[in-house]
Amino acid sequence: MVVLGIDPGSLKTGYGVIRCDSQGCSVLVCGLIRLHSSRSHPERIGEICRELGQVIADFQPERVALETAFLSRNVQSALKLGQVRGAVIALAMSHNLALHEYAPREVKSAITGRGAASKEQVAFMVARMLSLSSVPEPYDVTDALGLALCDLLRGGSRQKRTTQVTARGKSRSWSSFISKSPDMVIREFRAEKG
Numbered sequence: 231m232v233v234l235g236i237d238p239g240s241l242k243t244g245y246g247v248i249r250c251d252s253q254g255c256s257v258l259v260c261g262l263i264r265l266h267s268s269r270s271h272p273e274r275i276g277e278i279c280r281e282l283g284q285v286i287a288d289f290q291p292e293r294v295a296l297e298t299a300f301l302s303r304n305v306q307s308a309l310k311l312g313q314v315r316g317a318v319i320a321l322a323m324s325h326n327l328a329l330h331e332y333a334p335r336e337v338k339s340a341i342t343g344r345g346a347a348s349k350e351q352v353a354f355m356v357a358r359m360l361s362l363s364s365v366p367e368p369y370d371v372t373d374a375l376g377l378a379l380c381d382l383l384r385g386g387s388r389q390k391r392t393t394q395v396t397a398r399g400k401s402r403s404w405s406s407f408i409s410k411s412p413d414m415v416i417r418e419f420r421a422e423k424g
Contacts, residue, residue, distance in 0.1 A: 234291035235378030240310040244370030248378040294322040295381035340380040
């Protein structure tokens, strides 16, 4: 299994590709896409997509693990991050890759056993779990590797969780809900011309 982890940002986007097989897990590539603030936001998004598109072409990941959005007091920063995330999601979908999103606390919990772990603790554990001789820098890179590791540790169970049956015998999957409640689903929306 090959997973691409992405820690998105409008000025720095970390990425890491991990392969896991019967021999263990290893890093195929990791790095940082550092963007110049003097460039326009659309130019930066284009650069992120080009760079990550090349990583996908070179290493052929089967899945992408992406950090979820966080709440921010700065509306402009949150909007820009949302645009970067949207571009990354579109890139993954255009390559027909499975995409899983993880909150920072979920990644920290999977890697260190504690959802409130520091970035230093996550970086140390990522390096240790992947048998790296040194801790990759900056934290955007170790966060991306942590996302990929989290997906490898929890990703397989995500599919199972969406189709589990509750104790009352009711399915919790969206596909089951849609098939049982077709009247609750809006299939098409057409805007009326005014």
